[in-house]
Amino acid sequence: PRVLANRYEIVKKLGKGNFGTAYLCKDLRQKNCTDGSDLKVLKEISIGELQPDETVEAAKEARVLSKLMHPSIVKFHDSFIDGDVFCIITEYCEGGDLDMKINDLKKNKKLFDEKTVLDWFVQLVLAVHYMHTRRVLHRDLKTRNIFLKKNMIKIGDFGISRILMGTTDLASTFTGTPYYMSPEVLKHEGYNSKSDIWSIGCILYEMCTLSHAFDGTSLMGVMYKIVEGELPKLPDRFSKDLNRIMVLMLSKDPAKRPSGTDLLKEPLIANHIAKMS
Ligand code: ADP
Ligand code: MG
Numbered sequence: 001p002r003v004l005a006n007r008y009e010i011v012k013k014l015g016k017g018n019f020g021t022a023y024l025c026k027d028l029r030q031k032n033c034t035d036g037s038d039l040k041v042l043k044e045i046s047i048g049e050l051q052p053d054e055t056v057e058a059a060k061e062a063r064v065l066s067k068l069m070h071p072s073i074v075k076f077h078d079s080f081i082d083g084d085v086f087c088i089i090t091e092y093c094e095g096g097d098l099d100m101k102i103n104d105l106k107k108n109k110k111l112f113d114e115k116t117v118l119d120w121f122v123q124l125v126l127a128v129h130y131m132h133t134r135r136v137l138h139r140d141l142k143t144r145n146i147f148l149k150k151n152m153i154k155i156g157d158f159g160i161s162r163i164l165m166g167t168t169d170l171a172s173t174f175t176g177t178p179y180y181m182s183p184e185v186l187k188h189e190g191y192n193s194k195s196d197i198w199s200i201g202c203i204l205y206e207m208c209t210l211s212h213a214f215d216g217t218s219l220m221g222v223m224y225k226i227v228e229g230e231l232p233k234l235p236d237r238f239s240k241d242l243n244r245i246m247v248l249m250l251s252k253d254p255a256k257r258p259s260g261t262d263l264l265k266e267p268l269i270a271n272h273i274a275k276m277s
Contacts, residue, residue, distance in 0.1 A: 003028070004087060005080050008042050017144075020045035020085075024092060036094070040077060043088040047081070058086060064136060065158060072127035074147060074156035090156065095148025097156075098203070102143060106210050114238060117207045120153045122272050124200050127155045129260030132193045139191055141199035142180045143206060178219060179212045183227045183252050194254035197263075201249030204242075208234050213250065227252070241268045 002010045007028050014022040023042045030038035047055055062079035075091035105111065138158050145157045182198035185191055205213035213232045214225040231250055234243040245266055251257045263269055
């Protein structure tokens with residue numbers, strides 16, 4: 001089997017993303033491990049297009065990410081260059097991603113209950129707040145970057161899109177999936193912490209309804225709805241308060257959206273956190 005950095009043995013391919021390929025791997029330094037914590041994810045990104053100074057910046061950013069420690073953030077373990085690929089080693093989440101989970105439920109004509117939605121939403125808010133107070137933005141929040149481990153959610157790929165795009169702030173021209181992109185990002189007005197808030201508003205809607213907050217039959221249709229379209233509304237089975245919070249998060253004007261700190265002051269969220277601990 002293939003071993004990278006003399007340490008990580010590839011077990012299998014997990015999938016291909018916008019920037020590279022993700023593999024499940026085994027950390028050979030954790031010998032005699034029986035709880036599965038030696039299983040990690042190796043993300044391999046071709047650096048052919050990165051300039052040398054950008055590679056240095058990417059390594060710096062990786063160091064910042066490796067210092068983040070939060071129960072709802074996928075742990076960033078290591079990064080290194082192996083030949084012409086930049087590799088990132090992170091925690092493995094055996095529950096798969098939220099996108100897979102949503103598709104599963106849809107297929108079985110089921111829905112998440114409000115308690116699960118609220119648990120996961122609060123975990124998202126706590127994780128994003130933690131990052132934002134450390135001045136790290138996610139920049140690519142989407143259901144495929146949210147993972148499940150022991151029925152708790154963990155945000156993955158935090159700050160990674162910045163690493164992958166080098167130092168020049170290409171984040172605003174990033175062409176990934178458009179569903180979670182905020183109006184200001186689509187209008188090339190720049191990415192800021194409120195753009196992450198918009199994305200978790202979209203994810204909240206999706207957890208409640210299993211449908212995208214802004215959807216359409218074409219890319220242009222989706223983008224038009226994000227920038228000009230009316231606000232989505234949660235089904236009546238969800239509390240008015242949750243709907244109000246979601247609507248605030250989906251304000252077209254980023255200045256009108258609540259920050260992570262504002263969200264934690266919302267009684268619905270604060271009370272839920274008090275109940276969890
Ligand atoms: P993208 O985010 O564009 O889907 P990624 O490279 O991040 O691309 O992920 C590719 C695949 O690997 C996805 O199916 C994802 O669910 C899986 N994956 C990525 N990171 C993890 C992780 N930490 N734990 C479990 N699965 C992961
Ligand atoms: Mg990802």
